Amino acid sequence: MTDEIDASGALEAAGLGKKYRRGWALTDAAFRLPAGRICALVGPNGSGKSTLLSLAAGLLAPTTGTLRVFGRSAADPGIRERIAFVAQDKPLYPRFSVADTLRLGRELNPSWDQRAAERVVAEADVPLSARVGSLSGGQRTCVALALALGKRADLLLLDEPMADQDPLRRHRMMGVLMAEAAERGTGVVISTHVVAELDGVCDYLLLMGGGRIRLAGEADALQSAHRLVTGPSATGGGTPDALARHTVVETRTTGRQLTALIRPDGTPDGDGWIVTEPSLEDVLLGYLRAPDAPPLFTAEARTTFTEVEA
């Protein structure tokens, strides 16, 4: 990895917004993704994940703000060699054979690694002579991943890459991706709306909802910034006084018992309160259930520039 990559984030946005004819898909996004991270881009359908990835891939132009990829504008043609993108519906030429599709990668990329690409295809048990149009959705995804990995990019942008994979192939493809990350320090952004899919894989997290970034930062930092507390619910509902000091993300009441996901300010205490550290999935589910919870960015996820160009 070059120093240049380490110095500037893989992705860095300020005031980033994208408006389609039907409305805003992304508003005022400001975040930073350092290089070499395995980042989960989580959010419900229609939360702006695909828009953000298409902006990063240079396929869309932002309506407002700036998105930098390795310190340069996402529109900069020179940045194309350093990113690889797999779109959500995995567009490939259906009449091409798998070998033709890899040849496309070889013909159009100066840093192409044919062996790496062929390894992915072999790992997925897809024959090179098969026509792309005759493959299953999961196999097509593997060919698209092979094309992305053969490019030897520094950042892989993958839009729901595991959605149509069976468990075995999902495991193998994740293994291939992680091996690439381990070997070359390649950064990966994986969008998904299935939280459990990325367990143990991601060390960075972007949670989106309603076109906004709601959580951004290192997975362990985000996790340890939260506490799950269980105790008696307040009489007449509402947030118990014992929690008033903290930022309450979400509360759920079962009978007389209340469970709350909080961002503690100091040590949470109170009579009969049980305090535990939530799993990352607990945190994500809490935020997904509470769309109005205040956003949280770790220090590393804060954008380092404020200049906004139209």
Added chain:
Amino acid sequence: MSSIGIRLRGPVTRLRARGLLWLVARQHRTALWAGLAVVVAIAAYIVWQRAEMVGYMRAHDIQGCSDWNWKAVCHGKEIDPEKGTNSTAEAFRHLTATYRAPLLDTGRLLIALPVLIGVFIGAPLFARELETGTYQLVWTQSVGRTRWLIAKLTLPLVAVTAGTAVLAALYTWWWRAAQGQFQDIAWGTPVPFDATGPAAVALAPLSFLLGAAAGLLLRRTLPAMVVTLGTTAGVQYGLNALRPHLLTPRTVVAEADASGEFTTTPVQVYVNAWRGMGNGYMTRTGEKIPLERCSSAVGEHGWDRCFARLGATKRWYEELHPASHYWPMQWIQSGICLGAAVALAALCLWWSGRRRA
């Protein structure tokens, strides 16, 4: 902004352009072979028909005979191809019956080719990529978008232009052997004008680019094909309407003798001319009175009285495009088509130059 010219510079860029050309050729592999088969088939048919026709004309010694209206001039003799009973007239009738329809039908096929090129090669070129999302695949590889667009346009453009040029040249060759015999077919009508010479060649790139531009702007294959069908057919219709005005027609004047026959102008003036640009009588001072001026005249002598009132003499004029106008008009129409094609190519490049779709 990259261009094809860049390919000729550094070895790295040449390598990449070759890559794109590989991609475009691979995408159009089937279409290229199919197009080649069509060109070979039509070319073979033209060569065969022409050989048969010329062979028949040689065998019956009717080469160089010009059929004109109801008379044919053959080796200095006038014959009547309609009713004559001699062998020359028989041969003339056979020639017309056997070769006229294939000649015209082939011409109609050739003027339909640009429309087919626009609809089936031009329109899906970008529309299918935009519709199925495969443009995202190419745009996120390491080659520039403009370079991709140029490669996508160039290869089919060269192929369709070359194919059309071969067919237009062969058809022109056939037509020139036949035109003396079929004088009633005006050379300015779509067949043969749009099927011969440079005008036929120039229609192919124009129609292709009309389709490509429609595909880029509409982003959907079927609507782009429909719009291309309309615009390419409309272009041919418009060119046909514009054609008589590309050059000023020549005026031919004939005097009627005492018996009312127009004898002063030899029949040969009209031979090979594209007639029908306008006709009528002339005044004593040489002004033209078109026939339409008296088209509403009624009664037995209404017509004569109408013209007499307008000061008509017995001098009859006709405006026509002589055969010598064929080549200048071919080049003018080709120029118009190629100019429009360049403008459309520029439109496509402008589209790709916008930052992102």
Added chain:
Amino acid sequence: MVEYRIDRRSGIATYLQIVQQTKQALRLGLLEPGDRLPTAKEVVAATAINPNTVLKAYRELEREGLVEPRPGLGTFVRRSLARPGAAADSPLRAELADWTDRARAAGLDREDLTALVASVLEERFGETAAPGERGHEENG
């Protein structure tokens, strides 16, 4: 060479599972001083976990003095945890196998034996024999 098996539902942090499985291999003599641990790439290709997790586990093993990284070559075992009595061919193990056979002959099943061993261990070591240090999944 060891092969790690990651149980995502165990509640034990992934890096700790790697640490424990490495130690287990060291105890059983499957890994000996001078052996190379699998590279991070090899581990993540097989387990599909984050490479940083593997590096974190190896750093932990290094901190305990069990392994040492040799730049450009890999991570190598420095010290064994195997005790003479715990090896696969030790007399103690043979005695235990013998004892197990007699217990089975006396009609005890697997669960009975496990309970019996656990109770003796508790009596002699004074605390519950925990399956391992519990920790939180820190790497998501």
